[in-house]
Amino acid sequence: MRVPLSWLREYVELPDAISAEQLAAELTALGLKLEALEHVGSDMRGPLVVGRVLTVQPEAQSNGKTINWCTVDVADANGSGEPQGIVCGAHNFAPGDLVVVVLPGGALPGPVEISERKTYGHVSAGMICSARELGLGDDHTGIIVLPPDSAAPGDDAFALLGLRDVVIEFEINPDRAYALSLRGVAREASLAAARRGLVAAFTDPAARATPTPNDAGYPVAVEDSASCPVFVTRGVSGFDAGAPTPPWLARRIQLAGMRPISLAVDITNYVMLELGQPIHGYDADTLLGPLRVRRAAAGERLTTLDGVERDLGPDDLLIADDSGPIGLAGVMGGATTELSATTTRIVIEAAHFDPATIFRGQRRHKLPSEASRRFERGVDPTIPEAAADRVAELLVRYGGGTVEPGVTKVGAAAGRRTVSMAADLPGRVTGMEISVATTLANLRAVGCEVEAAGSALSVTVPPWRPDIDAPFDLVEEVARIVGYEQVPSVLPPAPPGNGLSRSGRLRRRVGRTLAAEGLVEVISFPFIGSAALDALGLPDDDSRRALVRLANPLSSEEPALTSTLLPGLLRAAARNLGRGASGVALFESATVTLPRGSGAAPIYGVDRRPTATELAALDAALPDQPEHLGVVVAGERERSGWWGPGRTGDWTDVLAAIQAVARALGVDIRAHGAQRAPWHPGRCAELRAGDRVIGHAGELHPAVCAAHGLPARAAAAEVHLGALLGLAADIVPGPTLSAFPVAKEDVALVVDESVAAADVEAALRAGAGELLESIALFDIYTGDQLPVGKKSLAFALRFRAADRTLAEGEAGHARDAAVAAAAASCGAVQRR
Amino acid sequence: MSGPNSEYDPVQVSGLSAEEVADLVELAKAAIGAATDLDELKAARLAHAGDRSPLALANREIGALPPQARKDAGQRLGQARAQVAQALSVRQATLEMEQEERILAEERVDMTLPVQRSSYGSRHPVTTGSELIADVFIAMGWEVAEGPVVEAEWLNFDALNLGPDHPARTMQDTFWVDPVEHAIVLRTHTSPVQARTMLTRTPPIYVVCPGRVFRTDEYDATHSPMFHQVEGLVVDRGITMAHLKGSLDHFATAMFGAGIDTRFRPSYFPFTEPSAEVDLRCFVCRGEEPAVATCRTCRGEGWIEWGGCGVVNPRVLVACGVDPEIYTGFAFGMGIDRTLMFRHGIADLRDLFDGDIRFSAAFGSEL
Numbered sequence A: 001m002r003v004p005l006s007w008l009r010e011y012v013e014l015p016d017a018i019s020a021e022q023l024a025a026e027l028t029a030l031g032l033k034l035e036a037l038e039h040v041g042s043d044m045r046g047p048l049v050v051g052r053v054l055t056v057q058p059e060a061q062s063n064g065k066t067i068n069w070c071t072v073d074v075a076d077a078n079g080s081g082e083p084q085g086i087v088c089g090a091h092n093f094a095p096g097d098l099v100v101v102v103l104p105g106g107a108l109p110g111p112v113e114i115s116e117r118k119t120y121g122h123v124s125a126g127m128i129c130s131a132r133e134l135g136l137g138d139d140h141t142g143i144i145v146l147p148p149d150s151a152a153p154g155d156d157a158f159a160l161l162g163l164r165d166v167v168i169e170f171e172i173n174p175d176r177a178y179a180l181s182l183r184g185v186a187r188e189a190s191l192a193a194a195r196r197g198l199v200a201a202f203t204d205p206a207a208r209a210t211p212t213p214n215d216a217g218y219p220v221a222v223e224d225s226a227s228c229p230v231f232v233t234r235g236v237s238g239f240d241a242g243a244p245t246p247p248w249l250a251r252r253i254q255l256a257g258m259r260p261i262s263l264a265v266d267i268t269n270y271v272m273l274e275l276g277q278p279i280h281g282y283d284a285d286t287l288l289g290p291l292r293v294r295r296a297a298a299g300e301r302l303t304t305l306d307g308v309e310r311d312l313g314p315d316d317l318l319i320a321d322d323s324g325p326i327g328l329a330g331v332m333g334g335a336t337t338e339l340s341a342t343t344t345r346i347v348i349e350a351a352h353f354d355p356a357t358i359f360r361g362q363r364r365h366k367l368p369s370e371a372s373r374r375f376e377r378g379v380d381p382t383i384p385e386a387a388a389d390r391v392a393e394l395l396v397r398y399g400g401g402t403v404e405p406g407v408t409k410v411g412a413a414a415g416r417r418t419v420s421m422a423a424d425l426p427g428r429v430t431g432m433e434i435s436v437a438t439t440l441a442n443l444r445a446v447g448c449e450v451e452a453a454g455s456a457l458s459v460t461v462p463p464w465r466p467d468i469d470a471p472f473d474l475v476e477e478v479a480r481i482v483g484y485e486q487v488p489s490v491l492p493p494a495p496p497g498n499g500l501s502r503s504g505r506l507r508r509r510v511g512r513t514l515a516a517e518g519l520v521e522v523i524s525f526p527f528i529g530s531a532a533l534d535a536l537g538l539p540d541d542d543s544r545r546a547l548v549r550l551a552n553p554l555s556s557e558e559p560a561l562t563s564t565l566l567p568g569l570l571r572a573a574a575r576n577l578g579r580g581a582s583g584v585a586l587f588e589s590a591t592v593t594l595p596r597g598s599g600a601a602p603i604y605g606v607d608r609r610p611t612a613t614e615l616a617a618l619d620a621a622l623p624d625q626p627e628h629l630g631v632v633v634a635g636e637r638e639r640s641g642w643w644g645p646g647r648t649g650d651w652t653d654v655l656a657a658i659q660a661v662a663r664a665l666g667v668d669i670r671a672h673g674a675q676r677a678p679w680h681p682g683r684c685a686e687l688r689a690g691d692r693v694i695g696h697a698g699e700l701h702p703a704v705c706a707a708h709g710l711p712a713r714a715a716a717a718e719v720h721l722g723a724l725l726g727l728a729a730d731i732v733p734g735p736t737l738s739a740f741p742v743a744k745e746d747v748a749l750v751v752d753e754s755v756a757a758a759d760v761e762a763a764l765r766a767g768a769g770e771l772l773e774s775i776a777l778f779d780i781y782t783g784d785q786l787p788v789g790k791k792s793l794a795f796a797l798r799f800r801a802a803d804r805t806l807a808e809g810e811a812g813h814a815r816d817a818a819v820a821a822a823a824a825s826c827g828a829v830q831r832r
Numbered sequence B: 001m002s003g004p005n006s007e008y009d010p011v012q013v014s015g016l017s018a019e020e021v022a023d024l025v026e027l028a029k030a031a032i033g034a035a036t037d038l039d040e041l042k043a044a045r046l047a048h049a050g051d052r053s054p055l056a057l058a059n060r061e062i063g064a065l066p067p068q069a070r071k072d073a074g075q076r077l078g079q080a081r082a083q084v085a086q087a088l089s090v091r092q093a094t095l096e097m098e099q100e101e102r103i104l105a106e107e108r109v110d111m112t113l114p115v116q117r118s119s120y121g122s123r124h125p126v127t128t129g130s131e132l133i134a135d136v137f138i139a140m141g142w143e144v145a146e147g148p149v150v151e152a153e154w155l156n157f158d159a160l161n162l163g164p165d166h167p168a169r170t171m172q173d174t175f176w177v178d179p180v181e182h183a184i185v186l187r188t189h190t191s192p193v194q195a196r197t198m199l200t201r202t203p204p205i206y207v208v209c210p211g212r213v214f215r216t217d218e219y220d221a222t223h224s225p226m227f228h229q230v231e232g233l234v235v236d237r238g239i240t241m242a243h244l245k246g247s248l249d250h251f252a253t254a255m256f257g258a259g260i261d262t263r264f265r266p267s268y269f270p271f272t273e274p275s276a277e278v279d280l281r282c283f284v285c286r287g288e289e290p291a292v293a294t295c296r297t298c299r300g301e302g303w304i305e306w307g308g309c310g311v312v313n314p315r316v317l318v319a320c321g322v323d324p325e326i327y328t329g330f331a332f333g334m335g336i337d338r339t340l341m342f343r344h345g346i347a348d349l350r351d352l353f354d355g356d357i358r359f360s361a362a363f364g365s366e367l
């Protein structure tokens, strides 16, 4: 809401002691937040005066243009009283017209310094101004021609046109719809002055005597009184459609952020800004029969004032006449009945509409308007008569004609709401010391009527405050006038807490582990499209292709929520390499979204807690959102240097990173060879904790590297972090350490190339028995010493007993048992 | 070896004189002192203290001396050999020390060489920032609450007093899961976690909920379709706005340093009443003249917009099964990204979500 101070002062007697800045600060403290404070016209300097054009001499120029050599009477404004010679390029004026002239020494916004200058063979001493040059709008089609007799040559144009003003722009919260009017802001300004101990009397512009409704007005039938409780019409006839809008009125509308259009339209907007009551004007000669307020029938259509033809339905509240729909009630009028350049008879509509109906209507048609913005937040239902009367008054004052005696009023405003509040509630809720006297005074200051009833107050809410309907709303009104800055600062007495949750602690452990492993955490957006899944090479039936889609994605390329963290990670890796990084190792932990379920989430009432079953139904409707961990390694992992060559990151790095996480969580995970996109078919591991698959890791498929612009051998992993956290060791039993000597046995086993080392190790472990302390693969050999298709795996076995020194041959015996087990399950042959 | 020597005629034998012994000792000491390394010392040891050295040979002769001379000679030679051994041991220690020093000197390397073969890892500042924030509240006895990102419309809006026709719904441009009739959204704030907490716990409730939220904002230097919020919720007997102010002042001080407090301005949120905007005292200029006039952090205001807060609307308590006659509560919500942006002077929000390792790396593992 933009508020010109000169206009505001009409309704509140602001003392000079309070500056615009102070006023804005106090209003902000009251809840009308200052957005901007603009000293309009401070970039202009006079002399800027009214002039009367005496002569106009058109002169054709060699460049094809015609300029006018003019003389203009500016009275004594130029010091001499002699006519001022000025070159002007515009053509929309004639001798005798009143124009606005800036004289040498003046300055216009830009800044444009004005001085005498030679041009087109003349000395031009000043400039005849257009609206745009004066900051009065966009009109630059010609210069400003003032209405005849509206001023005299030499008059100061700053005052005449309202060129200098202070405009305060406020952000108005939805609960303060009354402040979408000068009336509402003026009421707050009076409270604002009071905060500084100043008195600023408020005069309510809606408080005016209006004629009693009668049967002679334009006929109206309200068929849906719930959506339209009040509908008032007044009429004006003999209106001069060509009458200009007075400059001050146009200027006020413009400073308030609206565009002047024509006198009749400007007046309806002016009164809306003044009182907060949206007004619609009809050209009476285009209306057919009575105005009807009704719901639209399916299939009906309406072309609104913005020229758009709209399909209507039963949810739309219409104004109609015998021709059909002529307006979307409270949102926008129709094209067929709009006020035009030939309108002489006007029907003024001032109605009150149900906020929810208007809200739904403007949302459905994506048509937020100045009117709907006010109606949907709630306007004062008691002022339609005053507003219609004010419009009629201004129409005939500036456009001539007469106000017709008919006054239609259908319906009536609902009675004022009464809210009961404990008298001490404001203090109890805010923690401030607030006496009952203060509470009474503050509630009355915002327009409430208050009666004490025992320890409670019976508060009748003013009609312009439909937002107040509960005791805590009243608390806010009392508190904001006392001042939020008075709220003391006290720490609440929290009971002993349990600290960070277990999963919270584990997550921190995971992040720190990965950072210690040299990986950098990134955060990606979860939006995805099929192109990203194609780039991963996912087969058509891959479960990750099942996505939860958005109804209104930001980009049609990424219309869904991702089922995997890999696309974001691979993109980030490629971006870093593209920016010059020689290698990159990234991780991300976030939830992914997987379709599940029951589909629609129920909407419950809010008058009670939903039952446990109802709450379970909400959760059951939501998609599965497991927490994942993704890792990508690409390019150089260890740099080359004085120590020797570097190392390119590969599948071992991502596997090591996941193993480090598992170790940090105390979870034993094993890798098994697997095939899955986007990994290299021969270099992909399925990771299992016990029998549970918790993710995959390996080298990315060359085609995936190519599709993402990643170097060969780039590797990635994605695991179900939530599952890992769930498996994390809770209370680790302390080990018993044996001080008896260790016996070491090395074995080399020859197996088929296709046999997994982990399987051989598992067989050795199983066969070695309980004396085995540890086992480690320390060498792999393939080559001339072995038959083709065979490899030799060398393991170091360590044996130790908890309670004794091993006897001679005991370790060898266990080793032989281990080898036998490997032979049995893997076909291993001990290499001699 | 010191037994009587029967090969010699005792009459022909005479022990070394004191002068001769002293000369041998001096000779030995000179040779020991002249040894410049352990090898030379070894040779000197062999020559002057070895089995064939004159002193050793003389010692062998003692047995052959007349009994009255044996004692003197034995004493004299014993002292002499002890002196030589002492000199050897001192020289040995000296030369060993010199050798060690020489080796250490030879082993010197350039300790300024680079040693980091792989680059450092780091966590994202939003993660560590969220932890920092959570820890501030955990230290006061609060707990961390969590909830899903893809959330039921009822929990994101209705339960929070944002009915279907509430104009405030237009204040938050919502991502809807397709189809819209399924009433599932990407949460527009962390407030549904408030509702879930009240629905699943009984007061007293002291929780803080950090998490990611979504709005249909275009992506620019200050807006993002995804960002992070931290929400606080307290429900207990006798809770007032003063407790809200106290908690936020403490939060501000913990994040930005002593003397940094907050300011309330009346505002509107459907889930709180009364509601307030929270401004943070500018931690750069502290709102003090003359620094405030030219302060770029707060643009001369002395205060920075930080978030929203208020007393939990009794309607929300009712919808979540908390008796508003017994309990009152407060709630607040701040942007984590925004908080970090001004705490660390980050100019462009997009840096947080770009995945550039140079960004995260600057923050290390903790904030």
Ligand SMILES: [Zn+2]
Pocket: B282, B283, B284, B285, B286, B287, B292, B295, B296, B297, B298, B299, B300, B301, B302, B303
């Ligand atoms: Zn500052």
